[in-house]
Amino acid sequence: MSDTAENDCPVQDYRDPGEVPVLDWIDKGLIDIDAAYQRGLDEIRVEKIMTWFAWDSFGAIVVAPTENERYHCIDGQHRLEAAKRHPNVQHVPAVIVAVSGTVAEAETFVAVNGDRKNVSPLEMYWAKLAANDPDAVTISQVAERAGLTILRYPAGQGKIKPAQTVAIAAIRGLVDRRGAMRARQILDVLVQAELSPITAPQVKACELLLTDPEFSEHIEAEALTDAIQGSAILLDDEAKVFAATHKVPQWRALAAVWFKKTKKRRGGAKVAA
Template sequence: MNTTTTTRPAPYIAALAVSELFVDHSYQRPLDLPRARRLAESWEPPLIGVIEVSDRGSDQQPRYAIVDGQHRYAAAKLRDPKAVLVANIHTGLTPRDEAHLFYEIDAKRTRLTGWDRWNARRGAGDPTVLAVESVVEDAGLRVEDSPTNGSVRCVSTCEKVLKLGGQPLLRETLSLITEVWGVEVEAFDAPLVHGTALVLWHYGKTINVERLADAMVDVSPRQFKAKAVALREYERGSLPKLAALVIVNTYNRTKGPKLDKPKDFTKRSPQAGVRRPASLAAAS
């Protein structure tokens, strides 16, 4: 029996104008335009790398089908319609071959984890990362991907809290949690940290933090999370929002003025104001 092995020429590197490139949507994923715009705004040539293309032949214009790199291509076009990209050019491929190559590249690509990105940003001196880690360390905690007491792993959540209310909100959130549960690792679960921050942010000075701490101490972090998950049956929203509602419910069961439940915790209550730290309030 005769067998035939198809040997294709090895790919080669060349610079191609974006006008020579196109995307075959019969196998390519849809373009994420916001992603392309972000890439265009933060464009750094050394980080763009080499795109993978297939030469469809001189009788087709545009000539080169993008196999890998359509968002870099779109970003380059947004920046400059006459831009040039470095490409690894494959020849002798059918559209089916291109689709297979696209799959192989995507499947074998090593994707960065959230921690990989965080560590890289730390190394680059990212001010947001440094701000988060400064607050965490001041609270007597550690930023690390380890399920041990004293470790804060929810760095993405911490970044959201920082964006919402700056270092003061993150500091107050971690201070409250450590006052209630110490350095127990489950206390720093993302939904609970985020939910606590949402409550502190929305109600501001209208909430009695000492009363809140006394209310929360009787419920374990695991119970808070379980109640938030169970609340999905009756309430709509993200897990952090549901955790915030559970915290409010817990607070309202104690003696004293009750809190109204907002539709959006990220919007401050008109009476929120700016609450002074308890130490300053006691000194006045």
């Protein structure tokens, strides 16, 4: 009796993975870039890798053998370029794949990069927090003191609760620009308004109204909270219309709508379109 019959489980046909690649350290001077399929270099990215060069985060590049015992870099050209510029690096770790010619190399490039998932700002935040990165720790402390919960991943519609957010990039920018204490005060307005969720446009709109002298002199945090609370959805809809009509970003339109709603000490200021 076959294994299929005994286990009542169909046999899965898997794709032949091909020839096993070779792992080796290669002289960086022997590796070239084929411009036919490679992207242009991002100089800022190269400089950053070189400045913070460390083997524990370098990883292995992917190369294919060419003529005269040289190689083409299929994946990892920015790391390779950083290694080439680094005076203390001579060899780089590499996965040598058995492909030959530009077409085959380009196909491998597409296969390697086509399904690659970039790390999101939210995922990077949680990783940095686990590594005790000072900036991530500061963001965590600011959020905690404001009563804001940063989710590990986006929640489905209807499952998110008030004072929860995934807008980590907006919060990081707020802390960078305003400092921990001021950022906490701004986030506190949104938390007290029981917004669900707290979004990036809301963070930026609140920051504008409470920090720009044109508006902050005519509005108080408590009044802004009162204006937003209970009518966030209607105000968001109004802001969408405002943004489309005046051709401005959503966050600036939201600031205009919130400012109009907040009657406290209005002095004629207007949010510029």
